[in-house]
Amino acid sequence: MHTYLYTDATLATLHKADTYGLIENGVLAISGDTIVYAGPRHGLPRDLTIQGEQSLNGRLITPGLIDCHTHLIYGGSRANEFEMRLNGVSYEEISRSGAGITSTVAATRVASDSDLLKTALKRLDRLLADGVTTVEVKSGYGLDHDTEIRILRTARQLSKERPVNIITTFLGAHAVPIGLDADEYIDSICIPTLKAAAAENLVDMVDGFCENIAFTREQIERVFKTAQKLGLPVKIHAEQLSLMGGAELACQYAALSADHLEHINDAGMDAMKAAGTVAVLLPGAYFFLKETKCPPIDGFRLRKIPIALATDSNPGSSPMTSLLLAMNMGATLFNLTPLECLQGATLHAAKALGLKGIGQLVSGARADFAIWDVSHPAELTYRIGDAPLFRRIFGGVEC
Numbered sequence: 451m452h453t454y455l456y457t458d459a460t461l462a463t464l465h466k467a468d469t470y471g472l473i474e475n476g477v478l479a480i481s482g483d484t485i486v487y488a489g490p491r492h493g494l495p496r497d498l499t500i501q502g503e504q505s506l507n508g509r510l511i512t513p514g515l516i517d518c519h520t521h522l523i524y525g526g527s528r529a530n531e532f533e534m535r536l537n538g539v540s541y542e543e544i545s546r547s548g549a550g551i552t553s554t555v556a557a558t559r560v561a562s563d564s565d566l567l568k569t570a571l572k573r574l575d576r577l578l579a580d581g582v583t584t585v586e587v588k589s590g591y592g593l594d595h596d597t598e599i600r601i602l603r604t605a606r607q608l609s610k611e612r613p614v615n616i617i618t619t620f621l622g623a624h625a626v627p628i629g630l631d632a633d634e635y636i637d638s639i640c641i642p643t644l645k646a647a648a649a650e651n652l653v654d655m656v657d658g659f660c661e662n663i664a665f666t667r668e669q670i671e672r673v674f675k676t677a678q679k680l681g682l683p684v685k686i687h688a689e690q691l692s693l694m695g696g697a698e699l700a701c702q703y704a705a706l707s708a709d710h711l712e713h714i715n716d717a718g719m720d721a722m723k724a725a726g727t728v729a730v731l732l733p734g735a736y737f738f739l740k741e742t743k744c745p746p747i748d749g750f751r752l753r754k755i756p757i758a759l760a761t762d763s764n765p766g767s768s769p770m771t772s773l774l775l776a777m778n779m780g781a782t783l784f785n786l787t788p789l790e791c792l793q794g795a796t797l798h799a800a801k802a803l804g805l806k807g808i809g810q811l812v813s814g815a816r817a818d819f820a821i822w823d824v825s826h827p828a829e830l831t832y833r834i835g836d837a838p839l840f841r842r843i844f845g846g847v848e849c
C-alpha cells in the first residue's frame with residue numbers, strides 16, 4: 451500500500467511510560483488508516499512506496515486527544531442553577547429540591563431528535579477544534595426507555611455526521627426520576643432499558659452514579675450484574691461528593707475506570723490498582739462546583755494507577771467543551787505535570803475506554819493524530835482557552 455509521510459516534525463509518541471517519547475526531526479508515516487512508522491528520518495523503512503510527503507517545519511504531532519467522559523447530549527441549560535449556587539444554595543441542595551439533573555431530564559425529554567443532534571454537534575465541534583479524535587458520550591438525561599434510547603441513537607449518529615470515533619455509555623443509573631422510588635426505577639425501567647438498548651447495539655459500556663444524591667452500591671450492583679450478563683464493560687461515577695465505596699464495588703466488576711474520586715480512600719485505590727482500573731479525573735466539575743478536596747494524586751502515583759483527564763461536559767457540574775482546558779486545570783488545580791496531562795488525554799483515556807491501538811504514535815496504531823502549531827508538548831497544557839491546532843487527522847484523513 452502507498453505511504454504518506456509527515457516530515458520535519460517533533461513527535462510526542464508516548465510509546466513508553468513516564469516520558470513524552472519526544473523525537474525531533476521525526477517522520478510519521480501512514481498507510482491508509484494506519485501508522486506504519488513513527489521515528490527519526492534515518493530509521494524510515496526502505497521498502498515503503500512513498501506516495502507523497504509534507505514538511506511540518508518542526509510542528510508537534512501528538513496522538514489525537516481522547517475525551518473519555520462526557521454527557522454531550524441533553525436539552526436546556528442550567529445557568530439558573532449556576533446563579534442559585536452563587537447566591538448560596540449548594541449543588542446537593544439544588545439536587546434534593548428536585549432540580550439539578552432532573553431539570554435537565556425534563557428539558558431533554560421534550561427536545562426533538564433534531565434539536566438533540568444539533569446542540570450536541572455544536573459541543574462536539576468545539577471538542578474537535580481541540581484535536582479530539584475519540585469521544586465517549588453517555589446517556590443519563592432521559593431516565594425513561596424512549597428518551598434514553600433516543601440519546602444513544604443520537605450518540606451513534608454523531609459519528610456519521612463528523613469524522614470522529616464515538617463510544618457510547620449507558621448511564622440510566624444517573625438520577626432517580628421525580629416521583630419514582632430508586633429501587634423500582636432500577637428494576638423496572640433502568641435495567642429493561644439497558645437490555646433493549648444493548649439489543650439495538652447502542653451500548654459500548656455501562657456507567658452508574660454512586661452517590662448519596664443518586665444510587666447506593668446495591669442499586670448500582672444490580673445494573674452491573676446486567677452489564678456483565680450482556681458482556682458489556684462497566685465504569686462508575688464514584689466518590690465525587692462523599693465516600694460511598696463505589697470505586698471498590700466497580701473494581702469487583704473489573705471496571706475500566708472510576709471517575710471523579712475526590713473522596714476515594716486507600717482501600718478504594720488499592721482495589722483500583724488490583725483491578726487495573728483507570729482513575730478518570732474531572733477537574734472541570736471540581737472547578738465549577740468550587741470543590742476544595744482534591745483527588746489524592748500522590749496515592750494514584752504511588753500505586754501507578756493510570757490517571758486520565760476528561761471534560762465531563764454536562765450542563766450541571768461542568769459546562770465545558772475543551773479538553774485542552776481540562777488538561778490545564780489538571781495541572782493548575784490537581785498539580786499534574788504536563789506529561790501526566792497529555793497521557794491523561796490520550797494513552798490513559800484510551801485505556802479508560804478499553805481501546806487498544808490509539809493514544810500513542812506507534813507502528814500499527816490507528817492514524818488518529820493532531821498536528822499543533824507549537825514545538826513542545828508542555829505548550830498544550832500551558833495555554834488557557836487557546837487551541838493551537840494546525841490539523842486534525844482522523845483515520846489517516848486530514849479534517
Ligand code: NIG
Nearest residue numbers: 551659687735762764766767
Ligand atoms: O459527572 N456526577 C454526575 N453526573 C454529572 C453531573 C450531572 C449534572 O449535574 O447534570 C457529573 O458531574
Ligand code: FE
Nearest residue numbers: 519521687762
Ligand atoms: Fe459525569
